[in-house]
Structures are given as C-alpha cells and as structure tokens.
Amino acid sequence: MIVVAGEALIDLVVTAEGQRAVPGGSPANVAVTLARLDQPVRLLARLASDEYGRQLVAHLSANGVDLDWAVRAAEPTSVAVATLNAAGQASYEFRLAGAADWQWTPQELPELAGSPAIALHTGSLALALAPGAEALEGLLARERQRDGLTVSIDLNLRPSIVTDRAAEQARVRRQIRLAHLVKASDEDLAWLYPERSVAEVMTGWRAAGVSCAVVTRGGEGAWLLAPDGSLHEEPAVRTTVVDTVGAGDSFTGGLLAALADLDALGDRPADRLAAVTGSQWGVVLRQAATVAALTCARRGANPPTRTEVEALLTTAT
Numbered sequence: 014m015i016v017v018a019g020e021a022l023i024d025l026v027v028t029a030e031g032q033r034a035v036p037g038g039s040p041a042n043v044a045v046t047l048a049r050l051d052q053p054v055r056l057l058a059r060l061a062s063d064e065y066g067r068q069l070v071a072h073l074s075a076n077g078v079d080l081d082w083a084v085r086a087a088e089p090t091s092v093a094v095a096t097l098n099a100a101g102q103a104s105y106e107f108r109l110a111g112a113a114d115w116q117w118t119p120q121e122l123p124e125l126a127g128s129p130a131i132a133l134h135t136g137s138l139a140l141a142l143a144p145g146a147e148a149l150e151g152l153l154a155r156e157r158q159r160d161g162l163t164v165s166i167d168l169n170l171r172p173s174i175v176t177d178r179a180a181e182q183a184r185v186r187r188q189i190r191l192a193h194l195v196k197a198s199d200e201d202l203a204w205l206y207p208e209r210s211v212a213e214v215m216t217g218w219r220a221a222g223v224s225c226a227v228v229t230r231g232g233e234g235a236w237l238l239a240p241d242g243s244l245h246e247e248p249a250v251r252t253t254v255v256d257t258v259g260a261g262d263s264f265t266g267g268l269l270a271a272l273a274d275l276d277a278l279g280d281r282p283a284d285r286l287a288a289v290t291g292s293q294w295g296v297v298l299r300q301a302a303t304v305a306a307l308t309c310a311r312r313g314a315n316p317p318t319r320t321e322v323e324a325l326l327t328t329a330t
Contacts, residue, residue: 017043018040018056019040019138019139020039020040020115021037022114027094035314036314037313038058040139041058045076045078048077049316051270060113065089069090086113087113091109093107105173114138130162132278134165135165136168153188153191160282164192164282165193165194165196165265166192167265169262193225193282194225194272196264198261199233215238225237230249235298239294253310255310255311255312256313257309260305260308263314266304266316299326
C-alpha cells in the first residue's frame with residue numbers, strides 16, 4: 014500500500030464557456046492516479062464536511078482511494094481557481110485561509126510502523142503551509158529514520174502563494190534530506206534556483222542523500238538521476254493537449270506505480286532503488302510519461318486506468 018499525505022481541494026476551473034467545480038489537489042490527484050493504476054493507496058487528508066468536502070469524499074471513494082486515515086475536519090474546503098488559456102495551460106488563484114488542509118496536528122497522523130505501507134508520498138502546499146507542514150515534516154523525519162518504507166516528495170511549488178524564495182530554498186533543503194525520491198518540474202527549479210542549472214540541482218540533491226531525483230520538462234520529457242549517478246532521459250509522449258491540469262501529479266503517480274510493480278518500494282528503500290537497472294529506469298519513465306500524456310489528452314485532472322496505459326504502451330512498442 015502506498016500512503017499519500019496532503020491536500021484534497023476543489024479546482025474551480027474557469028474557461029471561456031464558464032466555470033465548473035472539480036476535485037483536485039496535488040496529493041489527492043496522485044492518490045487517484047495510483048488507484049486507477051491498480052495500486053492500493055490510502056490518502057491522509059483533512060476533508061471538510063461542507064458541500065465541496067462531500068464532493069471530494071465521493072470522488073476519492075468512487076476511484077478506490079482508501080480514506081480510513083482521513084480526518085473529517087471542521088474547517089472549510091480549500092479552493093483553487095484554475096484559469097485555462099487558449100493552449101489549455103492553467104494558472105491558479107488559491108483561496109486557502111483557514112481551510113481544512115493546512116491544520117494538521119501530530120496527533121492526527123498515524124503510526125506507519127506495522128502497517129502494510131511500502132511508501133509515503135507528499136509534497137506541494139501540504140509541505141509548505143503552516144501549521145500543518147510542520148506536522149507532516151515530522152512524519153517524514155520519523156519514517157526516514159525508521160527506514161521501513163520509501164519516502165517520496167514532489168516539490169510542486171506555488172510561488173504565487175509562498176513568495177519568499179529564500180525561505181522556500183531553506184525549506185526544500187531541509188525536507189529533501191528526508192526523502193529517498195524527489196520530483197520537481199523545471200519550472201519549480203527555475204524559480205527556486207534561478208542561478209543554478211537543473212543538473213547542478215539534481216547532483217546537489219544526490220549529495221544530500223536523495224537516492225533518485227526526477228525533473229519533468231513539459232513537452233521536452235523528463236530526466237532521472239539514478240542512485241548510481243547515471244542520468245536517464247525520456248522524451249514526452251506526443252498527444253493532443255486538451256489541458257495540463259493534473260499532468261504533473263499523474264506523472265508522479267505513474268512513476269510510483271511503476272516502481273511498485275518492480276518491488277522497488279518498501280523497507281531498505283535506498284537498497285531497493287539502487288537495485289533498479291538502467292533498462293528498468295527507462296520503463297519507469299516511459300510509464301510515467303504515458304500516464305501524463307493520457308491525462309493531458311482529456312479535460313481536467315482525469316488520469317488513465319492501467320488498461321489504457323498498457324494499451325498505449327503496447328501500441329507504441
């Protein structure tokens with residue numbers, strides 16, 4: 014089982030035709046992707062009891078995401094207003110003040126030792142916004158020290174919300190040391206480290222104890238720095254883009270699902286990732302890129318099923 018921790022919010026998607034409220038939030042999108050790829054997944058989220066919260070619960074449950082560890086929160090649901098341009102790319106405005114997602118306390122977080130969890134994934138705003146970020150960071154630190162499962166982080170930075178670059182640099186520097194697998198986009202890194210190349214950042218993460226660093230590059234594909242120091246590059250899977258909402262999250266879900274299929278997640282996480290071969294890293298990246306492409310080809314954060322992914326991979330082969 015893969016445990017995903019973080020926000021489940023409503024994307025209020027605005028287009029020329031009007032607006033619609035759809036379930037979203039980076040960690041929740043990752044969880045749905047994993048479930049559709051037939052991976053057992055449990056979401057650690059604080060879900061409101063308002064109308065939007067009920068919509069989120071229905072969506073997550075219908076997709077097979079386990080909510081046994083979700084907290085039923087008194088605070089309202091977070092809302093992200095996503096405006097799509099003519100190319101289908103989304104820009105976001107967030108309504109987060111006093112919302113449920115950011116109010117984690119240590120007492121609300123479960124003990125993962127003795128559970129069937131093989132990985133813990135989090136990131137995005139859940140690791141950036143007080144007061145809950147501190148509690149989640151404590152969970153990551155505990156699990157990294159225990160060495161009983163793979164810890165994964167997707168930076169998914171939001172400079173429009175957390176604007177202090179120096180503070181974000183310090184936070185990321187502290188948090189990536191707790192992870193075995195770190196993923197970011199080239200846009201994340203261009204904002205966070207404007208004076209550094211992507212290669213320099215990935216090498217620095219490896220020196221800090223990250224086993225595997227992944228950087229997505231939009232239509233240019235993705236790079237992966239493996240535990241042995243080898244760099245793997247995968248081109249993007251060509252598709253007709255409807256919009257890019259949830260594409261990065263679906264890539265992350267596809268990446269984790271492929272690693273789970275290889276038995277590369279679990280206890281002794283650094284050793285498991287080190288055992289992945291060069292050809293297997295190619296397979297992992299190809300699956301992640303395929304999942305992202307299929308998501309881009311449809312409206313909203315609507316990741317594909319395992320059957321759809323396998324069909325496209327077979328056709329490509």
